[in-house]
Amino acid sequence: MSRCSATLSTMTPYSVFLSALYVFSFWFRGLQGHPMETLFVLEGDDLSMVIHGPTPVDQFLWRATIQLKKYTILTYQPGTEPKKYYGKRAEFSKTTFSLQIKNLRLNESGLYEAVVISATQDIVAEYHVTVQERVSPVVLNVSSVSLSPESCKVTVTCSTQSSSLNSTFTCTPRTCSEDGEDPAEVVTSDGSLQIYLSNGLNAVCNHSNKVSWSKATMEIKPLCFEDDDIPYINPQQGNLLIIIPFFLVILILVGILGAIYKQRKKNKREINSPGSDDLSPNGDQSPTVYSMLGPSSIPLEPIPRQTASPEGIYAQVDKHGRA
Structure with missing residues (x-):
């Protein structure tokens, strides 16, 4: 299991009370049917808020509740100039009744409301705004x-x-x-x-x-692993990886030498067998001069027949002795 350790900044009882109050306020106003939105704004950014429903015709104001204190941001009576109580950072539109607060500060988190002042104060817009600073690097x-x-x-x-x-x-x-x-x-x-x-x-x-x-x-x-293709190998596995290929090489060499020996023995047996001189390597009879030359294409002249045998040398000697 992962182990977590963190240095948590403690929350004061006052901040806990404010958070609970905000939650209760949202729940109560939600039961009343008032529109409500939650906004998170980065410190230094602008906050923009609009009203819901038709444009008011009676006196109108934007207000904020910050740390249990209520502040009037501006008031407006249609046909007159708005009265600003929040300084130049607040910009108001007389057409849409929207409000923009520039360069929002960290201590300006709170509840912002748009209210129509009449016989009964009607809330036409409500925002719970939380201003947060940028998180620190990690x-x-x-x-x-x-x-x-x-x-x-x-x-x-x-x-x-x-x-x-x-x-x-x-x-x-x-x-x-x-x-x-x-x-x-x-x-x-x-x-x-x-x-x-x-x-x-x-x-x-x-x-x-x-x-x-x-x-x-x-x-x-x-x-853990420098090369994905090379896993962890213990010494016993390393010895097996060396011995097994070594025996495989020996078996292959033995097989090759055995095949060569058998082939030489077979050739020697064929050379020493009878009639091997007259046979070709394929077992056929060795070719002769006549078979290689083939039949003669020159016509042979008939030998003339002699009527009498010529006298041999022994006949001539015999005649000479008689004489």
Whole structure:
């Protein structure tokens, strides 16, 4: 589970009472059917408010209730110039009866109302305005990294000017996940501080309120695994990865040498077999000169027949001896 730690600024009983009073006021006016809106404004921005319903024909005013004190911002009687009590920062439209307050200050949070002054004061617009300052920047750091054969745990710390938050993530070679079902979060007086995981890869620290936010992102997976394709390998797995390929290479070499030996033995047997000189490698009879030359294309002349045998040398010697 994620462990959270935060330095929360304490709220005074007076501020708690004001908050409860505002909530009760909204609930009561909601029962009466008055229009009501909630606005959050960044400190230094302008506040714009309009009335609901038709344009008033009687005397009209904008007022504010701030810290239980009521202030009249301006009054207006149709056909005359409006009387401003809020300084030059208040701008009023005689056409739409809208009001704009420029450069709103942090201490100007409160209840703003548009009222038609007649026999009964009718509220034609009501705004609960909360002015907030911009949230402070966040700093995201790694607190610890714990490696194991199966996974890796990374603890990060997100800090602001007034609070801090810790969260732990578990990473594998494929992805990272949060420890716990929900993101780590703490709510402070100036906003919400949250750490969560994005895309199974990035730790995100977000500091925000209704009008601003500050964010820091850190890629945590490389803190555990430098290469996504190379997971954690213990020594025994490393020995197996070396031995198995070695035996595979030996088996392949033995198979190749055995095939060469068998082929040579077969060739030697064929050479020593009878009639192997007259046979071609394919088992056919070796070609002769006559088979290679083929039948002669030159016509043969018939040999003349002799009527008498020529005298041989022995016959001539025999005749000579007789003589």
